[in-house]
Amino acid sequence: xxxxxxxxxxxxxxxxxxxxxxxxxxxxxxxxxxxxxxxxxxxxxxxxxxxxxxxxxxxxxxxxxxxxxxxxxxxxxxxxxxxxxxxxxxxxxxxxxxxxxxxxxxxxxxxxxxxxxxxxxxxxxxxxxxxxxxxxxxxxxxxxxxxxxxxxxxxxxxxxxxxxxxxxxxxxxxxxxxxxxxxxxxxxxxxxxxxxxxxxxxxxxxxxxxxxxxxxxxxxxxxxxxxxxxxxxxxxxxxxxxxxxxxxxxxxxxxxxxxxxxxxxxxxxxxxxxxxxxxxxxxxxxxxxxxxxxxxxxxxxxxxxxxxxxxxxxxxxxxxxxxxx
Amino acid sequence: xxxxxxxxxxxxxxxxxxxxxxxxxxxxxxxxxxxxxxxxxxxxxxxxxxxxxxxxxxxxxxxxxxxxxxxxxxxxxxxxxxxxxxxxxxxxxxxxxxxxxxxxxxxxxxxxxxxxxxxxxxxxxxxxxxxxxxxxxxxxxxxxxxxxxxxxxxxxxxxxxxxxxxxxxxxxxxxxxxxxxxxxxxxxxxxxxxxxxxxxxxxxxxxxxxxxxxxxxxxxxxxxxxxxxxxxxxxxxxxxxxxxxxxxxxxxxxxxxxxxxxxxxxxxxxxxxxxxxx
Numbered sequence: 331x332x333x334x335x336x337x338x339x340x341x342x343x344x345x346x347x348x349x350x351x352x353x354x355x356x357x358x359x360x361x362x363x364x365x366x367x368x369x370x371x372x373x374x375x376x377x378x379x380x381x382x383x384x385x386x387x388x389x390x391x392x393x394x395x396x397x398x399x400x401x402x403x404x405x406x407x408x409x410x411x412x413x414x415x416x417x418x419x420x421x422x423x424x425x426x427x428x429x430x431x432x433x434x435x436x437x438x439x440x441x442x443x444x445x446x447x448x449x450x451x452x453x454x455x456x457x458x459x460x461x462x463x464x465x466x467x468x469x470x471x472x473x474x475x476x477x478x479x480x481x482x483x484x485x486x487x488x489x490x491x492x493x494x495x496x497x498x499x500x501x502x503x504x505x506x507x508x509x510x511x512x513x514x515x516x517x518x519x520x521x522x523x524x525x526x527x528x529x530x531x532x533x534x535x536x537x538x539x540x541x542x543x544x545x546x547x548x549x550x551x552x553x554x555x556x557x558x559x560x561x562x563x564x565x566x567x568x569x570x571x572x573x574x575x576x577x578x579x580x581x582x583x584x585x586x587x588x589x590x591x592x593x594x595x596x597x598x599x600x601x602x603x604x605x606x607x608x609x610x611x612x613x614x615x616x617x618x619x620x621x622x623x624x625x626x627x628x629x630x631x632x633x634x635x636x637x638x639x640x641x642x643x644x645x646x647x648x649x650x651x652x653x654x655x
Numbered sequence: 656x657x658x659x660x661x662x663x664x665x666x667x668x669x670x671x672x673x674x675x676x677x678x679x680x681x682x683x684x685x686x687x688x689x690x691x692x693x694x695x696x697x698x699x700x701x702x703x704x705x706x707x708x709x710x711x712x713x714x715x716x717x718x719x720x721x722x723x724x725x726x727x728x729x730x731x732x733x734x735x736x737x738x739x740x741x742x743x744x745x746x747x748x749x750x751x752x753x754x755x756x757x758x759x760x761x762x763x764x765x766x767x768x769x770x771x772x773x774x775x776x777x778x779x780x781x782x783x784x785x786x787x788x789x790x791x792x793x794x795x796x797x798x799x800x801x802x803x804x805x806x807x808x809x810x811x812x813x814x815x816x817x818x819x820x821x822x823x824x825x826x827x828x829x830x831x832x833x834x835x836x837x838x839x840x841x842x843x844x845x846x847x848x849x850x851x852x853x854x855x856x857x858x859x860x861x862x863x864x865x866x867x868x869x870x871x872x873x874x875x876x877x878x879x880x881x882x883x884x885x886x887x888x889x890x891x892x893x894x895x896x897x898x899x900x901x902x903x904x905x906x907x908x909x910x911x912x913x914x915x916x917x918x919x920x921x922x923x924x925x926x927x928x929x930x931x932x933x
Contacts, residue, residue: 347773362786471668475910477862479869480884480902483891487899491892585772592777596866600888610778611870614785626782629775637773 340641344634349403351630355623356402359412360395362619411624416616421624425606429628431501432605434517436594436632438525440583443532448579450533451540452572458545466537473534478593482527482600489523496522499602524601528593532586536579543575550574573647580647584640588633662922669918675911683728690722694878698722705896712896714887720897723878724904730879731908734795735861741799742860743853746806751837751845753807754814765811768804776801780863784872791874794867798860809852813845851920858912865905880905 386392393401405412411421454466473481490498497503497520508516547553548571556566591607598607606625613621663669682689692698698709698719705712711720753764783797817823818841826836865881867873873882880901887897 347770350770351774358782358786363788471910471913472906475858475862475913476906477865477869477881477884477902479866479881480898480905483884483888483898484902487891487895491895588773588775589777591775595778595781596869599870610781614781614870614872617785619786622782622785626775626778629778630773633775634773 336645337642340638344638347634348631351627352403352406353399355406355627356399359619359623362623363617406627411627412620414613414618414621414624416618417621421621424609424621425624425628428604428606428609431603432591432594432598432607434521435524435528435598435603435605436590438521439528439532439594440590442525442529443536444579444583446529447533447536448540448576450537451579452544452567454537454541455544455548455575456567463541466541470534470537473530474538476531477596478527478531479596479600481530482524482597485523485527486600496520498523501604520603524597524603527600528590528597531593532590535582535586539579539582540575543578544571547571547575577644577647580640580644584637584644587636587640588629591629591632659922663918666918666921668914669921672911672914672918675907676915679728679908679911680732682725683732686725686729689725690719692722694718694723694726702890702894705900711900712894714883714897715890715894720883720900723883724880724901726878727880727883727901727904728908730874730877731861731864731905734791734798734864734879735857735912738795738798738802738860738864739853739856741795742802742856743806743849745799745803747810747842747849749803750807750810751814751842754811755818755833755837755841757815757818761811764807768807771801772804772808777863777866780867781870781872784867789867789872789874791877794864794872794874797867798863801863802856802860806849806852806856809848810845813848814841817841817844847923851916851923854912854916854919858909858916861905861909861912 383392391398409422411425413419414421414424417424450466450470454463457463486498489496501520502513502516503520553566553570556570561570594605595607595610597603598605599611602608606628610622610625613619613625695718697717699713699717701713701715701717703709703713703717705720709719709721711724713719714723749764749768753761753768780797780801783800784793787793787796823836823840826840831840864873864879865884868879868881869885871885873879883901884898887894891898
């Protein structure tokens with residue numbers, strides 16, 4: 331089976347999972363407290379039975395459940411995620427305008443986590459038993475056990491409150507005239523703490539994983555062969571050990587995508603970062619279930635897309651991968 | 656058993672972890688004796704700094720921070736342990752059925768597992784708790800629902816390989832029922848990796864619970880570490896201690912559980928212990 335079939339099958343699977351999520355979303359909205367019709371009626375200040383019945387008809391709530399599901403799925407396909415009655419706006423427009431901030435945060439954190447994590451893992455694996463190895467191992471253990479929101483708060487305490495180096499809230503300084511360049515620097519300064527906070531937990535995971543994987547690969551025959559034929563250690567590390575040791579890290583990065591997105595909710599809440607995570611928190615405070623489920627749907631899409639990308643990257647990095655499986 | 660302890664003891668981190676864990680468990684058990692008053696009650700003046708009259712200070716309502724932490728240990732451990740038990744039960748059931756029967760059953764159950772593994776677990780947990788209202792039951796259920804898939808995959812793998820072994824085939828030949836074979840022949844041999852995984856799952860369940868209650872999705876009647884940190888977030892500039900100490904409590908507990916999990920893993924798979932351990 332060729333690469334094209336593999337990609338097609340993966341895409342098909344993603345679509346199937348996405349559909350299942352849409353159906354589950356629909357059921358969860360039905361289970362959420364408060365019938366949308368009575369909510370609107372209540373907000374319009376006219377909660378009499380006739381008006382509610384009228385609204386139910388208008389929104390198709392009097393139709394059988396299967397018809398409602400079909401309508402809902404049809405809507406989602408056109409990216410209609412429902413209406414936020416609290417905010418009097420469509421959910422799609424609300425999550426849409428918050429998406430760029432979240433992507434900036436999560437992608438930066440991901441790049442940081444992979445870069446620093448793999449770097450530290452290699453450092454520890456090439457110096458097994460030294461103080462550097464112990465330091466990396468202990469730090470990884472510690473950060474792996476620390477809640478992200480607490481790391482964020484401690485970072486604010488240290489770097490913002492005490493040292494005053496970096497801004498602690500928001501994505502940019504409000505109400506100031508800035509050139510494009512200054513604005514970019516301003517956003518970058520706001521990005522440092524949240525992105526590092528979000529990355530810390532994953533740095534710990536990737537460092538541990540890379541170290542373990544490197545140690546395993548280092549003992550393999552092909553590495554010994556490379557050494558025996560006199561290759562430079564740096565080249566062995568790069569072309570032989572790391573190339574193979576990185577594979578489980580890539581797999582794991584794909585599995586962890588959901589955690590990264592989940593972590594962004596907490597981190598955005600701590601740093602008032604204006605992304606969809608912060609939006610989820612606002613939806614929680616307002617008990618705005620349509621909005622909350624819209625965020626859930628969008629984060630699911632992000633995770634599925636990310637999984638798809640890592641699978642494709644994996645199949646490119648590892649030529650042995652059985653594309654038919 | 657003595658062998659087991661011998662092997663466990665070789666991992667120094669695991670011994671430290673066990674010590675810390677025993678300490679946290681004792682504190683949780685003794686909480687009503689150490690601080691008989693409710694942790695929600697006002698103990699003194701608000702915003703008292705730590706290391707004075709109150710070892711860890713008081714919060715904005717004059718509640719004793721140390722008392723909150725001690726009582727919070729009960730909630731954290733309870734939620735962690737119960738949700739892990741539920742998740743392991745779910746994972747064992749699905750994994751055992753998939754691995755034992757194979758074929759269509761395996762296919763269907765694994766697609767189901769994959770689905771739950773793909774959806775972002777923390778966001779899903781938030782949605783579940785928010786929709787079913789934050790109570791201790793909805794929190795435990797939500798954590799269990801997002802945590803079982805790895806157990807199912809692990810158990811399925813074990814069952815797939817054990818299913819073909821002679822002693823299982825022998826049980827099939829003498830006509831034992833499926834249920835009996837699963838429970839008495841295969842399950843006992845598949846348990847040790849599950850136990851290791853369970854100890855690590857308690858740790859992540861505690862982290863998950865703390866994040867939920869940090870976001871205001873804790874049980875409103877239970878003092879928990881995440882709630883304490885969430886509630887003190889707005890006053891962090893003036894009262895660092897209110898958010899710092901509960902975080903240390905989470906860190907210590909989760910770290911202890913992770914260390915114990917690694918120790919168990921080493922002790923149960925002595926051959927794998929030294930090689931390639933992260």
